[in-house]
Amino acid sequence: xxxxxQFRELIEAYALGALDPEERSQLEAHLETxxxxxxxxxxxARWLVCQLAYTAPEAAPSDMLKGRLMQTVRAxxxxxxxxxxxxxxxxxxSWLWVGVAALLVFSIYSAWNARRLHxxxxxxxxxxxxxxxxxxxxxxxxxxxxxxxxILMDPSSVKISPAGHDAQGLSLEAKWNSQLxxxxxxxxxxxxxxxxxxxxxxxxxxxxxxxxxxMMSWPDANGKFVMLVSNPPESxxxxxxxxxxxxxxxxxxxPTSTPRWVAGVS
Amino acid sequence: xxxxxxxxxxxREVSLDATLLSRLLQKDVSAFEQLYDxxxxxxxxxxxxxxxxxxxxxxxxxDVFLQLWRNADQYDSSRGPFVPWLCTMxxxxxxxxxxxxxxxxxxREDQPDELxxxxxxxxYEKALDEKRRAERVRALMASLTPQQKKxxxxxxxxxxxxxxxxxxxKKPLGTVKSWIRNxxxxxxxxxxxxx
Numbered sequence: 263x264x265x266x267x268q269f270r271e272l273i274e275a276y277a278l279g280a281l282d283p284e285e286r287s288q289l290e291a292h293l294e295t296x297x298x299x300x301x302x303x304x305x306x307a308r309w310l311v312c313q314l315a316y317t318a319p320e321a322a323p324s325d326m327l328k329g330r331l332m333q334t335v336r337a338x339x340x341x342x343x344x345x346x347x348x349x350x351x352x353x354x355x356s357w358l359w360v361g362v363a364a365l366l367v368f369s370i371y372s373a374w375n376a377r378r379l380h381x382x383x384x385x386x387x388x389x390x391x392x393x394x395x396x397x398x399x400x401x402x403x404x405x406x407x408x409x410x411x412x413i414l415m416d417p418s419s420v421k422i423s424p425a426g427h428d429a430q431g432l433s434l435e436a437k438w439n440s441q442l443x444x445x446x447x448x449x450x451x452x453x454x455x456x457x458x459x460x461x462x463x464x465x466x467x468x469x470x471x472x473x474x475x476x477m478m479s480w481p482d483a484n485g486k487f488v489m490l491v492s493n494p495p496e497s498x499x500x501x502x503x504x505x506x507x508x509x510x511x512x513x514x515x516x517p518t519s520t521p522r523w524v525a526g527v528s
Numbered sequence: 529x530x531x532x533x534x535x536x537x538x539x540r541e542v543s544l545d546a547t548l549l550s551r552l553l554q555k556d557v558s559a560f561e562q563l564y565d566x567x568x569x570x571x572x573x574x575x576x577x578x579x580x581x582x583x584x585x586x587x588x589x590x591d592v593f594l595q596l597w598r599n600a601d602q603y604d605s606s607r608g609p610f611v612p613w614l615c616t617m618x619x620x621x622x623x624x625x626x627x628x629x630x631x632x633x634x635x636r637e638d639q640p641d642e643l644x645x646x647x648x649x650x651x652y653e654k655a656l657d658e659k660r661r662a663e664r665v666r667a668l669m670a671s672l673t674p675q676q677k678k679x680x681x682x683x684x685x686x687x688x689x690x691x692x693x694x695x696x697x698k699k700p701l702g703t704v705k706s707w708i709r710n711x712x713x714x715x716x717x718x719x720x721x722x723x
Contacts, residue, residue, distance in 0.1 A: 274712040275690065275705065279623075280683040282691050310716050312612035314684045315619065316662040317669050318577035320569050327586045328568070332561060335597050339557050 266292075269300055277307035410490050413439045422504060422525045432523045434487065436504055444491040446504070451481035454508045460487070461509040463517060464495055465524075467502040478513045501527045545610040552600045560597050567611060568593070571618045578622040578685050588625055592618045623687040668718040676711030679704055 272289050275281050281289065293300055413419050414437055422436040434448035446462060454460055460481075464474040474495070481487040495501055505521040507514075545566070551559035571592060576585040595617065596603075603613055669677055675697075682688045682696060694704045 271709065274709050275683075278680070278683045278708065278712070279687060280690050280693070280708055282689050285690075306716075307712070308616075309612065310712060310719070311684065312615055313661075313665050313715070313719065314669075314680070315570065315574045315612075315615040316665040317681075318574045318685070320662065321573040321576050322569050323572040323586050323589055324582075327590060328564060331564065331590055331593055332557070334594065335560055336557055338597070339555050342555055 266297060266300060269297075270303055273300065273303045274307045274310070277304060277311045406490050409442055409492065410445050410488065413437050413442045413445045413490075416442065420498065420527075422527055424523065424525045432506070434506065434523045434525070436525060438494065438498055438527070440496070440498065442492075444494045444504070446487075446489040446491075446506070448481075448487045450485040451487040452485065453481060457511050458508050459511055459513065460489075460506050460522070461513050461517075462489060462491065463505040463507065463521070464501050465503040465505055467500055473505070473517055475513060475515060478509070498527050503527055546605055549600060549603065549605065549610060552597070560593075563596070564593055567614055570611070571614060574615055575618050575622040578619065578626055578687075584625065585622070588621050589618070592621055619684075626687060664719070665715075668715050671718065672711045672714060673707070675699075676707045676714070679707040680711050683708060 269289055269292050272281060272285055276286060276289050289300075293304065416439050419437040419439040419442075422438055424434075432448060432451055434446055434451070436444055436446040438444045451460075459478045461478045462476040464476055466472075466474065476494070477489050477491050479487065479489045503524055503526045505517070505525075506523040507517045507519045507521050509518060545563070548559040548563050548566075552563065568589065572585060572589050575588045575592075576582065579585045579588065592614070596614070603610065669680075672680070678697070679693050682693045688696065690701055690704055690708070693708075694701045697704065
C-alpha cells in the first residue's frame with residue numbers, strides 16, 4: 263500500500279498520461295478517497311503539462327479550414343435563429359375535441375350495448391318459445407294420458423284381446439271406448455326393424471272393404487308400448503278386428519307384412 | 529501562487545476570452561471567429577506536432593472548434609483559463625486519432641511541402657505575449673537533458689506510457705520514470721522562477 267508521498271511521485275506522470283494502467287488505477291483509487299494534497303498536486307501538474315503545448319511549433323491552418331468552419335457555424339446559427347414554426351391554432355377549441363371524443367366513445371358503447379341487449383332478447387325469446395313448446399307438448403301428453411286413463415277406467419270401455427296365443431309373442435291388449443277412443447298397450451314389445459314402425463289397422467267386417475290404416479308408434483326403450491287412437495270408427499259394429507303390422511317409416515296405405523298382432527272386436 | 533504562474537494568458541487576454549465565450553453561449557458567430565483567430569494557430573500547431581500530417585490535423589482542429597461552437601457550455605470558466613482547456617481537448621482528440629490510426633496500421637508519411645509555415649499573428653501584442661510564453665517553455669525544455677526532453681515528448685505528443693517509452697528507448701522502466709518526473713519538476717521550477 264503506497265502512502266501519500268509515494269503517490270505524489272506519480273502525479274506528474276499521471277497528468278502527462280504516462281502512467282501504466284496499474285499505477286494509474288492505484289492513484290485514481292487514492293484520489294477518490296478525497297486526499298486534498300494529492301488533488302491539489304494533480305491540478306498543478308495538469309497546468310504544468312498544459313504548458314507543453316507551447317513547445318509545438320506554431321503553425322497556421324489553411325484558410326479553407328476557417329472557411330469550412332465559418333460556413334458550418336453560420337448555417338447552424340441561422341437554423342437555430344429561425345423561429346420555430348408553430349402550427350396554426352385550431353379553430354376548434356380543445357374542450358370541443360374532448361367532447362367529440364367522449365361522444366364518440368359513448369356512441370360506440372351505446373351501439374355495442376344495444377347489440378348485446380338485442381342478442382339477449384333474442385336468446386330469451388328462443389328460450390321462451392322452447393319452454394312454450396315443451397309446455398304444450400306436456401299438456402298434450404297430459405291430455406293423452408288423461409284420456410288413456412279415462413278409457414282404461416271407464417266401465418263402458420270394451421277390452422279387446424287376441425283370440426288365441428300370439429305366435430309373435432307380442433303381449434298387447436286394447437280397450438275401446440266409443441266416446442273416448444281406443445288404447446292399445448303392452449309390455450316387452452320388441453322394436454320393429456330399422457326404419458320400420460308398428461302400425462294399427464281397423465279390419466272391417468265387410469270382406470270387400472280394405473283395412474283402415476290408423477296410428478303408428480314404437481315401443482319405448484323398456485319395451486313398453488302405448489297407442490291412443492282419439493278418433494276411431496264411430497261404431498265398433500262395423501269393425502271385425504284390430505291388427506298391428508310392421509310397416510316402413512311413415513306408414514302404409516295397405517298392410518305390407520303379416521300382422522304381428524290381431525285381436526277380434528266383435 | 530504556482531497556479532497563477534501557469535495561466536497561459538495575460539489577465540487582459542483571459543478577460544477577452546471570457547467575454548468571447550459568454551457571447552459564444554449566445555451563438556454569436558463573430559465571437560466564435562475571434563476565438564478561432566486567437567487560438568487556431570496554437571491548437572493547429574499542437575495537433576500537427578502530434579499527427580504529423582496537415583490534412584488530418586485540419587480535420588481534428590475542425591472537430592475541436594465545432595465541439596467548442598456546439599458545446600461551449602461544457603467549459604467551466606471557474607475552473608481555469610480557456611486556452612489550457614482548449615489545448616487539452618485538442619491533444620486528447622489528436623491522440624485518439626493517432627491511436628486509431630496506429631491500430632489500423634495506415635499511418636502515412638507526410639509530404640514535406642504539406643507542412644504549414646509559422647504565421648505571424650495579426651494581433652501584435654497578443655502574438656508577442658504568446659510568443660514570449662512559447663519561448664519561455666521552449667527554453668526551459670531545451671535546458672532539460674536530451675533523455676528527459678525525449679521521454680516527455682514521447683509521452684505528451686505521442687501518448688506513450690512509461691512502459692512504452694522504455695521499450696521505445698530501450699531503457700529500464702525506472703530510468704524512464706525518473707527522466708520524466710525530474711524533467712517535469714525542472715520545468716515547473718523554471719516556470720516558477722521566471723514569473
